[in-house]
Amino acid sequence: MPKARRKIERLKQLHAWMQSRYQTPYPTVLRFVRDMPDVSGYVEKKRNKLVITLVKSCPLYHLIDVLCHEYAHCVDYPHARVERPDHGPSWGLAMAQIYADLYEGDGWRESCEIKW
């Protein structure tokens, strides 16, 4: 499987790589919207899935960062309703792990070979 060439396919490929590598309390789904004011992406729980929405008009390099950020929210997603900051230490650790694996480890190469 070669590296995906198109923006949306590359993001789906990176998402598949994240799914293969990190546990989340609920399965994740990736979806795209054309445009949205003020945000580039977000996560919401719908039924028993964590839906990651990305704004596809943003540039790829930015959406890769947003996907790492939002996927870290999925890894760190609380099972129950507990008061805690959105971007606290446990989210930060998940984000740092994904980022380091992707850019310092073998994640980039691995993700280019994964089927999406």
Ligand SMILES: [Zn+2]
């Ligand atoms: Zn966030």
